[in-house]
Amino acid sequence: MSDAADAGRATETEAGTDGRDASAEYPLRVEDLHKSFGGITAVEGASFRIEAGSLTGLIGPNGAGKSTTFNLVTGVHKPDSGAVCFGDEEITGLEPHEVANKGLVRTFQIARQLDEMTVLENLMLAPRSQVGEVLWRSVLPGARRGVLAQESTVRDRAWEMLDFFEIDHLAEEFAGNLSGGQRKLLEMARALMTDPDMVLLDEPLAGVNPSLEKKLLEHVHELRADGYTFLLVEHDMDVIMNNCEHIIVMHQGRVLAEGTADEIRSNERVIDAYLGENV
Numbered sequence: 001m002s003d004a005a006d007a008g009r010a011t012e013t014e015a016g017t018d019g020r021d022a023s024a025e026y027p028l029r030v031e032d033l034h035k036s037f038g039g040i041t042a043v044e045g046a047s048f049r050i051e052a053g054s055l056t057g058l059i060g061p062n063g064a065g066k067s068t069t070f071n072l073v074t075g076v077h078k079p080d081s082g083a084v085c086f087g088d089e090e091i092t093g094l095e096p097h098e099v100a101n102k103g104l105v106r107t108f109q110i111a112r113q114l115d116e117m118t119v120l121e122n123l124m125l126a127p128r129s130q131v132g133e134v135l136w137r138s139v140l141p142g143a144r145r146g147v148l149a150q151e152s153t154v155r156d157r158a159w160e161m162l163d164f165f166e167i168d169h170l171a172e173e174f175a176g177n178l179s180g181g182q183r184k185l186l187e188m189a190r191a192l193m194t195d196p197d198m199v200l201l202d203e204p205l206a207g208v209n210p211s212l213e214k215k216l217l218e219h220v221h222e223l224r225a226d227g228y229t230f231l232l233v234e235h236d237m238d239v240i241m242n243n244c245e246h247i248i249v250m251h252q253g254r255v256l257a258e259g260t261a262d263e264i265r266s267n268e269r270v271i272d273a274y275l276g277e278n279v
């Protein structure tokens with residue numbers, strides 16, 4: 001178990017004693033992020049890093065700053081101070097499409113305008129809205145980033161996603177007709193259209209029935225085994241404890257503790273601040 005202070009120290013010496021490059025081992029590194037909205041401080045000195053290929057959980061009480069942190073990392077909001085690094089680059093303050101172009105995406109709720117488009121159309125539009133019109137990542141496996149992908153390639157990738165998430169039978173259905181759970185699958189499929197390296201999931205299971213929840217989690221594990229890195233915010237503690245090998249606990253805008261499920265469960269500060277009310 002490392003507490004917040006330890007996590008801060010670890011970040012300072014992130015090259016590590018074994019000489020391995022921190023940017024490869026920890027692709028996402030967040031340092032001392034601050035963000036206020038008017039008089040409300042949402043994030044107040046959050047620091048953490050995410051291990052490559054991990055499924056890391058981010059938990060904390062309502063208002064702890066989890067969603068704001070996601071928004072700061074993916075360029076939806078600009079931090080007041082602090083740094084976000086992804087791979088070997090600093091990405092602080094970049095626009096969402098620029099961040100996506102680096103291979104870091106988050107899921108978004110499907111906007112109402114997209115309800116009148118089919119599932120397939122939703123997927124085919126996703127890369128464009130994520131990484132911009134001109135320079136977007138090729139969805140060809142192994143191709144260089146920034147290659148202008150052909151419509152046929154995007155269509156192929158869309159069908160790959162439909163197939164993977166087992167919603168190919170819904171390809172011609174309007175997004176507005178999907179169930180809550182199917183919508184969540186489409187949201188995740190949309191995020192994956194550009195074949196990112198890392199995906200941030202903010203409550204992807206909200207309103208999803210148990211069998212679809214199981215399926216969604218299986219998909220996440222399968223993708224993780226394929227090399228994707230995931231950061232997951234989820235209010236269902238059992239889901240986090242049973243699926244994430246590493247857990248970060250946020251409280252009042254900063255990291256309160258980090259560790260494995262067992263370490264988090266027995267951490268006095270986490271119990272006092274958070275788990276006490278949940279168990």
Ligand code: ADP
Nearest residue numbers: 037040041042061062063064065066067068069
């Ligand atoms: P969490 O996702 O952990 O529940 P949030 O990051 O959504 O927490 O919110 C942290 C705090 O910041 C809350 O007090 C919330 O009301 C406030 N907040 C978040 N986004 C905004 C915003 N766009 N404008 C004003 N206040 C916000």
Ligand code: MG
Nearest residue numbers: 066067068202
């Ligand atoms: Mg939230």
